[in-house]
Amino acid sequence: MKPKKLPGYLSPAEHGWFYLFRFYGIVVLFFLVVPLLVIIPLSFNATPYFTFTKGMLELQPSAYSLQWYANFFTDPQWLLALKNSFIVAPVATLIATVLGTLAALGLTRPGMPFKTLITSLLVLPMIVPLIITATALFFYFSYLHIVDSYVGVIIAHAILGTPFVVITVTATLEGLSPQYYRAALSLGASPRTAFFKVVMPLVLPGIISGALFAFMTSFDEVVIVLFIAGPDQKTLPLQMWTNLRYTIDPTILAVASLILLLAVVLLGSLELFRRRSEKIRGVSG
């Protein structure tokens, strides 16, 4: 921390306040971030406990091991969960992205009827508490006999993901000047060409960030899976839940570290897309 230069007219008490305030901010940031980082060293624990051993604190190589990572990639239960997550999340994301993007295109067109009402209906799945969605879908899917099926889980996750796509794509489209489309038309492009060659590349970053939101939602969702998935459809979060509830072992720390890594990568790419989209639209400042 390099000391920031404070204006000379401030009194010592004001200096004190400034540093106290900054200290408080740093403490809160620590409270947000540090709990996440603790799990990374612990995931290399050589013993099956959730605590730092004496050897780990003394940095002895023998106190560290990759066994929990190895366990994750060999245990059939964890592998099944991993496989299911990579089946459910992409399919649900695809459905959510296609339907959500179409809806956003409609919602931002001039003359869209009942715009506010329809928008509120479409974002409702994001507002209603997950436990309610899970309960309602459980009753409904029991009635339709699609409890304990991939179809049910995928539908539920697609529903959860659509509001994110609708919101991000709508926001991107609203920030997009209609002049681009009109310019393309005036230069002789057909509406189809104008849409796919001009509008689409401009909103693509919005669509991708919406899709990423939808993917992360599905990849992280446990309440609905808990209610409507059978043992064959268990996803990564559900396996983590089971592990936390019943057979606690550090494999979950290895999984958590890997997911954290994935989140960092996704967050990084999202930030890149945001910057790129701003650059394309010329609003970067």
Add this chain to the structure above:
Amino acid sequence: MCADVTAATGGPAEAGSSSLKARLRKAEAKKRRGAFMLTLPLLIFVTVMFLVPLVGMIWLSVANTTIPEYMPKTVSALSTWDGKELPPEKAYAAVAEDLQAAFKVRKFGVIAKNLNEQMPGTLGLINKTSFRTGRLKTAPANWKDELTKIDKKWGEMPIWTLLKRQSASWTPDYYLAAVDMERGPDGSIQAVPPYQRIYVKLFIRTAWMSTLITVLTLLLGYPLAYWISRMPDNKANLMMIAVLLPFWTSLLVRITSWIVLLQSHGVVNSILVGSGAVSDANRPQLINNELGTIIVMTQVLLPFMVLPLYSTMKSIPDSYMRAAISMGAHPWRAFWRVFAPLTVSGIGAGVLLVFILSIGYYITPELVGGQSGQFISNRIAYNVQQSLNWGLAAALGTILTAVTLILFLLYGMITGKGKVTIG
């Protein structure tokens, strides 16, 4: 097409302008239709797979199908009964015939269970009556005498009052149960015995703990948001990534790390013991209780507080405060009178958002809350999965949904035009 022809043939000016209007209207209608058609697939998907289930849940919370379905004759026989004295022979015959029919298809247990939930002890009465009437070869001359002979309860009022009440195809009973009320033997509404009263307490606890968590996130988030909002852009972006990282990390990953930190032999306790602050024998219980829920949920929900606060503060120029100070206000006074009032909308948005999210939380209280840190959602899950009282779960769920939606309308009014944004 028609309009085209008129325009081309150059009719009178009057007709030309009206046909232009018609064409415009047509084009407008086509545009509207086109826009609506694009939203239609998602609208159908959300309606069929989300709104219908939600309405289904609300229906389940008031539905009372068992008696109308399995005792149709009784329902119609009792429809004209005034409930003042014992019903006529016709009703006795109807009950006997319904129970005989139910006995044949082995469904009398469903009737017995349904009635027994309302009036303990009815299970035996219905089972006994079903068996005895079901085995009769011929119908007796007088069903009233026959049933009273099987059980003298048929000659008393309570069972008839209950049957009459359960004949209605909807019932407020699940809502009564959700607020710790029940119906007495005579049908009047009364509070359940004290040891059974859990839901009102749980609603209050959910609201109180959510309030506490909201206040904590505000106390932690406000200074942080202020600090970040006064930084140069590139530094502020970096800080916001730090704020957003937990927001992006799996909830279960965050809970895992808190368990690692807070458990009795966890990192925090080891530091406390290691530094001599507490003795090894008196490790404080930081998790699996109210405290655990509060600590973890405060951290989990903090980003939702920081985001709206940050975006509000970002739009307040530094010069406002400087102007106030230059005109002689103490920095504190400048903050309270100039800066803070400008952030009220951000505070309102953040507070409502955190509170709304908090009252619906299920996973966190379930994993780190132990017994004393449970929320109403945990009880909903319990009624769905373990006690299988779906009507009650649906009633609790409907109440929670209503509260959430009302608060969200408020949120929409604060943030303007019901717009929802992420980040």
